[in-house]
Amino acid sequence: MTVGLVIVSHSAQLAAGVVELAAQMARDVVLAPAGGTDDGGIGTSLEKVMSAMGLADTGDGVVVLTDLGSAVMTAESALEFMGSPENMVLADAPLVEGAVAAAVAAQSGATLAVVQKAAETALDPGAAASAKAPGAAQAPGGSQAPCGGQPSDGGPAADKGAGAGHSTGAAVTAVLTLINPMGLHARPAAVLAGELGAMDVDIEINGADGQSVFLLMALGAGEGRELHVSASGPDAQRAVDLVRSKVEEGFGEL
Structure with missing residues (x-):
């Protein structure tokens, strides 16, 4: 329930x-x-x-x-x-x-x-980090990545390769390209934020908190846009794999 x-x-x-x-x-x-x-x-x-x-x-x-x-x-x-x-x-x-x-x-x-x-x-994106608390599927998301103001086109830890996630120290990164015609609109943003929110991970997508539906929507990422993903924490690899699978399947919209 x-x-x-x-x-x-x-x-x-x-x-x-x-x-x-x-x-x-x-x-x-x-x-x-x-x-x-x-x-x-x-x-x-x-x-x-x-x-x-x-x-x-x-x-x-x-x-x-x-x-x-x-x-x-x-x-x-x-x-x-x-x-x-x-x-x-x-x-x-x-x-x-x-x-x-x-x-x-x-x-x-x-x-x-x-x-x-x-x-x-x-x-209030600045207060989003405090939205996590112990409980539910391991505190729907463990600790949350700092938002640090406006989303950017990618973080310094983003992998510039062909989209395969890999570990760089404590981080798992990937570069993915949106292929669905509507891009990262409300429904895909909600899918990502909801599923990532149930993981113990700090994750950023183009500098935005991947566990916030509104920050993901604010990216305005359309078809063909690259998503620079960087994650750390116990569920980092699983989180990046989730984002990759959703992006590569076009969020079921193809």
């Missing part, structure tokens, strides 16, 4: 849309929308939120995300009515970006605390 997500919005359509988007990144995660009032108007409903929390509770915990201020109050009231369960938390996060980041983390098997942190640091 995975941590479930509840999306609380003043608009039923907005809540459903965020769930639809996040589901594309994390097909195994339970996402429950709670949008609009009971009569279909704009607003929030305590009953809807409580029902969604129950639906999303798979046993591994629930992270609740909201849009505007009164939605926060409704979610807080729902948690109080339910006895403030320890396995349900309210994330202080942007609704869309937080939901996507949380869904990707949950898909990788992350713990409740890690999924909450992923949501809350979705728009």
Whole structure:
């Protein structure tokens, strides 16, 4: 099972849309929308939120995300009515970006605390390193590589060879070329971030943290672009092999 997500919005359509988007990144995660009032108007409903929390509770915990201020109050009231369960938390996060980041983390098997942190640091790359915590498939990702500002076209440790990973001291590196027409768009970025996030590895792709879906998307890497991969840690070789296999198969889009 995975941590479930509840999306609380003043608009039923907005809540459903965020769930639809996040589901594309994390097909195994339970996402429950709670949008609009009971009569279909704009607003929030305590009953809807409580029902969604129950639906999303798979046993591994629930992270609740909201849009505007009164939605926060409704979610807080729902948690109080339910006895403030320890396995349900309210994330202080942007609704869309937080939901996507949380869904990707949950898909990788992350713990409740890690999924909450992923949501809350979705728009703060500098804080992404603290999103890792012990638990879930060995702390969905061990320690995380420093982001160090804007992604670059490649790190100094990148192998300039033909794409075969090899060990340089503690690092495993590779240079790979994107062959799928859309390049490293949202879905492939989510696939990489989710699977790499479950490994004990520090990995950078063109200078960006390979365990962050948003930093990978920010690379804007299209078809034909080289990906310079550098990884260290216990799962370094496995991580580079994963990136290579996904890139060479065109992320299943060919």
